[in-house]
Amino acid sequence: MLAVEDVTGLRGGRVLFRKLSFTVGAGAALALEGANGTGKTSLLRMLAGFLAPAAGTIRFGAVSEPEERGRRVGWLGHHDAVKPQMTVAETLFFFARLHGVADDIPGDVRAALDAVGLARLADLPGQYLSAGQKKRVALARLKLTGRPLWLMDEPLASLDTAGKTLASGLIAAHCAGGGVAVIATHEPLGLDCARLVLS
Amino acid sequence: MLRYANPTRFLQLSSALVPWLGAASAALFAIGLYLGFRVPPDYQQGETVRVMFIHVPAAWTAMMGYGLMAAASLVGLVWRHPLADTAARAAAPLGALFTALGLVTGSLWGRPMWGAWWVWDGRLTSFLLLEFLYLGYIALWNAIEDEARAARVCAILALVGAVNLPIIEFSVDWWTTLHQGESILRKGGPLISSVYLWPLFTMALAYTFLFFTLWLLRIETEILRRRARNALLAEGP
Amino acid sequence: MSAILFRDVRLAARAGGSAMLALAFFAAVATLVPLGVGADLRLLAKIAPGVLWVAAVLAALLALDRLFQADFEDGSLDVVALAPPSLEATAFAKIAAHWLTTGLPLTLLSPLLAVMFGLETSGALFVSLLIGTPAVSAIGAIGAGLTLSIRRGGLILPLIVLPLLAPAVIFGAGAAQEVAGALPLLAAFSLVACVLSPFATAAAVRLNLGS
Numbered sequence: 001m002l003a004v005e006d007v008t009g010l011r012g013g014r015v016l017f018r019k020l021s022f023t024v025g026a027g028a029a030l031a032l033e034g035a036n037g038t039g040k041t042s043l044l045r046m047l048a049g050f051l052a053p054a055a056g057t058i059r060f061g062a063v064s065e066p067e068e069r070g071r072r073v074g075w076l077g078h079h080d081a082v083k084p085q086m087t088v089a090e091t092l093f094f095f096a097r098l099h100g101v102a103d104d105i106p107g108d109v110r111a112a113l114d115a116v117g118l119a120r121l122a123d124l125p126g127q128y129l130s131a132g133q134k135k136r137v138a139l140a141r142l143k144l145t146g147r148p149l150w151l152m153d154e155p156l157a158s159l160d161t162a163g164k165t166l167a168s169g170l171i172a173a174h175c176a177g178g179g180v181a182v183i184a185t186h187e188p189l190g191l192d193c194a195r196l197v198l199s
Numbered sequence: 200m201l202r203y204a205n206p207t208r209f210l211q212l213s214s215a216l217v218p219w220l221g222a223a224s225a226a227l228f229a230i231g232l233y234l235g236f237r238v239p240p241d242y243q244q245g246e247t248v249r250v251m252f253i254h255v256p257a258a259w260t261a262m263m264g265y266g267l268m269a270a271a272s273l274v275g276l277v278w279r280h281p282l283a284d285t286a287a288r289a290a291a292p293l294g295a296l297f298t299a300l301g302l303v304t305g306s307l308w309g310r311p312m313w314g315a316w317w318v319w320d321g322r323l324t325s326f327l328l329l330e331f332l333y334l335g336y337i338a339l340w341n342a343i344e345d346e347a348r349a350a351r352v353c354a355i356l357a358l359v360g361a362v363n364l365p366i367i368e369f370s371v372d373w374w375t376t377l378h379q380g381e382s383i384l385r386k387g388g389p390l391i392s393s394v395y396l397w398p399l400f401t402m403a404l405a406y407t408f409l410f411f412t413l414w415l416l417r418i419e420t421e422i423l424r425r426r427a428r429n430a431l432l433a434e435g436p
Numbered sequence: 437m438s439a440i441l442f443r444d445v446r447l448a449a450r451a452g453g454s455a456m457l458a459l460a461f462f463a464a465v466a467t468l469v470p471l472g473v474g475a476d477l478r479l480l481a482k483i484a485p486g487v488l489w490v491a492a493v494l495a496a497l498l499a500l501d502r503l504f505q506a507d508f509e510d511g512s513l514d515v516v517a518l519a520p521p522s523l524e525a526t527a528f529a530k531i532a533a534h535w536l537t538t539g540l541p542l543t544l545l546s547p548l549l550a551v552m553f554g555l556e557t558s559g560a561l562f563v564s565l566l567i568g569t570p571a572v573s574a575i576g577a578i579g580a581g582l583t584l585s586i587r588r589g590g591l592i593l594p595l596i597v598l599p600l601l602a603p604a605v606i607f608g609a610g611a612a613q614e615v616a617g618a619l620p621l622l623a624a625f626s627l628v629a630c631v632l633s634p635f636a637t638a639a640a641v642r643l644n645l646g647s
Contacts, residue, residue: 012345013429048518051646070518079511085450086443097439098519141515328599335596342586351643352582356596359578359636363600366625370603377615 001025002047002149002180007056009042016042017198019056024194029171029181031189034198040184041078043198044151047182048073060149060180074147076155080134081141084127088118088137091126092144099145112140116166131158139170150174150181156189164190206422209282213415220412227405234398247311251395254304256403257297258322260410261329264294267414268336269361272354282418284350287357288340289417293410295333301326321375325368332360437521437529444533454499455537461498462542465491466549477554484553485561485612488546489605492565496538496572497597501590503530503580504641513584517645523638531570531577531633539569557614564611564622571604571626574633581640604629 002024009016016039024030032040045051047058049066060069082091092109102108113119116136126134135158142150150171156164168190171181183189235252268290275283305323306316317323336353343349448454469487470480507513516526543565550558579597583589603625610618 045646048514050514050517067522071520073518075514075518077511077514079509081510081512081515083447083510083512085447094439094443095515095519098516098521100520328602331595331599335592335599338592338595339582342583342589342592348585348643348646352640355578355636355640355643356582359600362632363603366603367599370606370621370625373621374606374610377610 001061002182003057003059004047005057005059007043007046007053007058009039009046010054011039011042021056022196024180024182026178026180027175029175029183029189029191029193031191031193031195032182032184032198033186033195038198040198041153044077044153044182044184047149048075048151069149072147072149074142074145074150076138076142076150076152078153080138082126082129082134082137085125087123087125088113088129089122091137092140095141096144101145108144112144115143115170116140117162132160132163135159136163136166139167143170143174148179150179150183152181152183152185154185155183156185156187206282206426210419210422213419217412217415217419220408220415224405224408224412227401227408231398231401231405234401238394238398245311247308248395250304250308252398252402254301254308255399256406257304258301258326259403260406261294261298261301261326263407264290264297264410265329265332265357265361265364268294269357272357275350276354276358282422284347284354285418285421286414287354288350289414289421291333291337291340293413293417295330295337297406297410298326298330298333302330319375321371324375325371328367328371329364332364336360437525440516440521440526440529441533441536444530445536448499448533448537454502455541458495458498458538459541459545462491462495462545463549465494466552470553481554481556484550484555485557485564486605486609488549488553488561489564489568489609489612492539492542492546492569493572493601493605495542496534496569497576497594499538500534500576500580500597501583501593503534503577504584504644505580505589508584508644513641513645517641523641524634527577527581527634527637527641528630531573531630531637534577535570535573539565539573543569557612560614561612564608564619567619567626568604568608568611568622571622571629572601574626574629575600575604577637578633578640581637581644584641585644 004023005021006019007021008018009020020043022030032043034040042051046053047069049068049070052066057064058069060072063069063072081095082088086094089109092112093105096102096105096109110119113122116139118133118136118140121129121133126137129137135155139155142152152171155167155171159167164187171183171189172191175181181193183193231252235249238249240246240248268287271283271287271290274280275287302323305320305326309318309320309323310316336356339356340349340353343352466488469483469491473479473483504513507516517523519526521529543562546561546565547558550561555561576593576597578600579593582596583593586592604622607618607622607625611622
């Protein structure tokens, strides 16, 4: 469960949000909405532990220390972490090995690729992928590394309709499995979730 | 000390101190230069030995400047003291200037002896590297847009530089013992007779006071500039 | 941690391979110097240790600015920072990968260049580069961490790192000339640099990620 208490965020001396408090229970998702520049990305980075809030506390479960918290985060930022010179499979293998997630890495990678519909493109280097396909690779990574707290910054951007449905499905499955998701988004997620609007 | 973390209090303290420091510096320069000219010329170097009184204290001050910059950086990094960040930033150009002064006067001092405008003497070479450390710091600060992040990043650079400085000095020293080269700029300077010590120390004090005067002035200016900017932004469209 | 090492080595070896670039640069400098100073082998042999050491440092510096910046720009650094290995371990892995793809190839190429410069003590040059180039990667990584968010960071990085590398060049070239005591000093410097650099580098990266 994610608990945010009285968190204040600054950027360049400007106050983005003040004394923000909310909780997201296990199995729940939160949509972060607001115009550009309202601090959605900054808040996500605070939740991930990259950035320290100017005030307030953030806890995930019993953990409040930022680096410890970060180990429980599945991060999907603006960029998809797909290297142009590495194939889709190599990318996922790398992340799987890095996160030390599985005994059966090839099997899990295959399953993740199937889940995002990229099994066909497994051996294609990243430079040939479209933006939407790269986003799917990132989604596969999230599924693969199996972290409890998913923090996603505009996950639906650059996805086509099928892709959007896929993404929503993955998030729903993640939550159904007891995970937590906080998603900054401009568009409707197609999920039953709470909303927080930053202004 | 922590009381003066508050910018307003700092400005009060600073504006009280600066005139005294400035006056003391001017007085010490006057005395030091007078003593420097009164001292008999060196049997070997003749009149040019007097350049020592401008060169050596400049060198000491340049080193002190880096130490102060590193200390301020540490305080800023560990205790998140905003004034410390400003102090570190303010010290850098001053240190760079004093180092440049040391380099130029070192060159002038050496020219009559060596017949060349520049030699790869241990002292001068270390100095050149110190100048690059300063310039790198200033360049890095200017290249990072976010002020707060620039301060933190440069703090790390200053500390890494501070740790490396003794190593750099040692290696350059070692290097000069390898390669031949006459050095009148050895540590502590040429065989200094006690006659020279008085003007040297006076000038050293003069330089130190000058550094602190300029440093405090720069910090004041930065605080006031920031205030003016914030006031402007607060007014709104 | 080894995952990062293998990935970085693989990336460097592929298209845009920084390994080839560093080697080409090293060879280019080493070829231009004789063109510049003349063909006198005695002179070339005399200046070879120093010149080749400087060339090695510059070649290693070439790819340094992208060490973290590439990962930063495509979002990988965020994911890697949240992964199990500590940022210090990650920094160490990247330093090792950088050395394997620049310092080591340069070292292996050095005997050939020693011959071209008429240098007798190519063994000393080889050993000095082998021991000293890790320090170049380690110290350079600190600069890379500090400048990773600067768009044209590649211009500032050499300026920052240059004074810090002076001891490596001094001891390295000295060791290449078989000066007594140079090699132990070089080894000590390299060891300290490799041990301490991951901490400074990780601190710098952490700072730059926090925004």
